[in-house]
Amino acid sequence: MLLKMSGKARTDDTDLVRRIRAGDAEALRLVVERYQERIFALIHGIVRDAHEVEDVAQEVFLKVFTRIEAFDGRSQFFTWLYRVAVNAAKDHVKKRVRRPAAPLEEADALPGGAEGPDAGAARGETARLVRAAIDELPVRYREVLALRELEGLSYDEVAQVLGISIGTVESRLHRARARLKRKLTKAREAS
């Protein structure tokens, strides 16, 4: 799910933003269609509960509609949109009364390939362990992980979205991944 904006997409964004400023809900629908999968992925990466993603995503896109004046055009539109989404997801995590975690089995389907059932099961187990470990990460680690792994942003783009330095992005990413790897190794040694 790599996000590399083509020149045309940028132009289209500019046009859509102009129309949204004029109150055009059809332009908002087009923005939603363009970005919904990425925004769902990003929010899920931070909120970590599939049941809550849709509400937060809806809130994000409605904010785009009502607060488009806050987008000053100095950054690219997607950078601003991601910032809105990250902030909404973080606010949601802060506010929520935690519900029981979503069943993991619904989230365990990794791309298969021509592997036998044992390899597939091992891969599924790895996925389960890694996701359980992500649930335990602090939000500041989850947000960089989601922007890098799910959205495919460069360190520089992640830094722009979060308003932090590239060095901080790199060190948070490294720590997050190191924790995931450690948990995975520990779980494998235990089994």
Add this chain to the structure above:
Amino acid sequence: MYDDRTIWRHLDGELPEGEARAFEDALAKDPALARRIAELREVSAAVRGGVPKPPPDFAAKVAARAMAGPIAPVLPLDEARRFLQRVVVAAAILAAAGVAYLVVKILPSVLDAPLWAGPDNILGK
């Protein structure tokens, strides 16, 4: 010997060109490095899996809400309940303040005024 940080920078495409080339050369000769990369890639793939998809009518639903006029914030149930509680508490405080004002400012004038006094006398005008 490369550390995990450098390997991640390579996988993320963040190594400068010269370092990236040196890394590729080392990788071609070092099966252990290739195994470590495979491990890290596995972590990466697991992070990317299990992402929920938007429902097919999501974009239309959002546009319809935007068209519906002033947009109330999307509040989860617990938050909506807490918000309502705060409104009730604020209303109760305001009502109590109003009653206190009546008792302190107006009631003494009413009690002190002669029975035949008109409203102007009662309010001390």
